[in-house]
Amino acid sequence: MTWNGWILAWRGFLVCSTFIFNVNFHPAAASQPNIVFVLADDYGYNDIGYHGSRIRTPNLDRLASEGVKLENYYVQPVCTPTRSQLMSGRYQIHTGLQHGIIGFAQPNGLPLDNPTLADKLKEAGYSTHMAGKWHLGFYKKDYLPTSRGFDSYFGYLGGSEDYYTHTVCMGRLYGCGLDLRNDVDPDFKENGTYSAFPFTQRAVNVIKAHDKSKPLFLYLAYQSVHAPLQVPERYLEQYSDIKDKHRHIYAGMVSCMDEGVGNVTAALQETGLWNNTVFVFSTDNGGQILEGGNNWPLRGWKGSLWEGGMHGVGFVHSPLLKKQGYVNKELVHVSDWFPTLVGLAGGSLNGTLPLDGFDQWSTISENSSSRRKELLHNIDPMHRPRGQALNTDSFDPRVRAAIRVGDFKLITGDPGNSSWIPPPSDSLFFVPTPVDDAPDKNIWLFNIKDDPNERNDLSQTRPDIVKQLLGRLAFYNSTAVPVRFPPDSLKASPRFHGGVWGPWE
Secondary structure, eight states: OOHHHHHHHHHHHHHHHHHHHHHHOOOOGGGSOEEEEEEESSOOTTSSGGGTOSSOOHHHHHHHHHSEEESSEEOOSSHHHHHHHHHHSSOGGGTTOOSSOOOTTOOOOSOTTSOOHHHHHHHTTOEEEEEEEOOSOOSSGGGSGGGTTOSEEEEESSSOOOTTTOEEEOHHHHOEEEOOEETTEEOOTTTTSOTHHHHHHHHHHHHHHOOTTSOEEEEEEOOTTSSSOOOOGGGTGGGTTOOSHHHHHHHHHHHHHHHHHHHHHHHHHHTTOGGGEEEEEEESSOOOGGGTOOOTTSBOOTTSSSHHHHBOOEEEEOTTOSSOSEEEOSOEEGGGHHHHHHHHTTOOOTTOOOOOOOOOHHHHHHOOOOSOOEEEEEEETTSOOOSOOOSSSSOOTTSEEEEEETTEEEEESOOOOOOBOOOOSSOSSOOOOOOOOOTTOOEEEEETTTOTTOOSOOTTTOHHHHHHHHHHHHHHHHHOOOOOOOOOOGGGOGGGTTTBOOOOO
């Protein structure tokens, strides 16, 4: 063989061996960042310090100011849809979860043909752990967190419960039951312990026990600050000036959660993991006004298609960010975390169904333009219709839906409560700002960049934009799968399962 032949042969060996190496070898832990994702529940836009809230959040404020504040960031109006899009990277119209939430007795869940974020990170060599609220189905064992990519799990499976007893009552028909599990087994040991404490402690324990030869994925989904309004007395003292009872307790709940986040980040620093960690904080939806939350100056609240229901609190902190300490105003959605974090992990998206999320790391890390140019908030054909149909073959505006294209947002059907609610300072009651919309009105259009608080409806002056966005809704509707919303099953009753909520099929 000639010298040139030897060189070509050697190059061919290197190419082939490199291909084999990349296919079968996960990068060393040092080259894969640890990922810690903290999700708050029902946390309002006006409930974090850096948005001007009266509520003190020193740990969250510091992390956000040192990192990247996401100020054009969207989640979903209620719990299950946000969590499903985080875990799957897919719009809820593509998983059948476009209506409401998964109930305790409902045989429903994030479809099993959707690999979860934990599945993909585990595939990439990560140690995967979760603490807190699941709310993605549990009627079969296959839907439990430890069956969906998590090495360990400690938390509750449903939507809400008592913070101390960890029980849920569903009336005479179903009775009461415990909803707290350590991996797959019911956990009765924490009765009487406020949930933020054991969830934080589990996260700290996972961090301290972590084998540094592998990268870490930790998903901490706090019960805080969802109803019922409960918190240890010591967190209320600093808010004695807040006279509204609900807001007073809610503020204490936020401070308790903020303390927990501080304890988690301290553990990451003590163990040396912090310098290679991407830390993400997000809410799952807007604040619930009736339970102490507040989204001022945004319009609407939890459950609505107004900005107050979906414009989320979110930020990223990491030494791996190329640009830090700034406010990012690029369009980002909760479904984007799936491809973004899998990409950071050096993982593969092979085996996933078509994703609706985008890899936004360069957008977040470098403040480059968002890859997302439009955002489907939702289409819910099961929600009660509102108003009259149009004489057109485009999207039916009676259907509850919302979409964002560029700076423009279109809402159709029933958007939910439309009020602007100022924070209840010394008053005992919220005083909603009056709204003069007709009861059968079913189309609204706003330029969110110029009018983030949705006070100037452009639907009458920009019919061209309305037509364009109705066309985009029609397109997305043509891709939707049927709604998964089965009736409740009496077999779910804790009476048949030792006083515990859990799988029944």
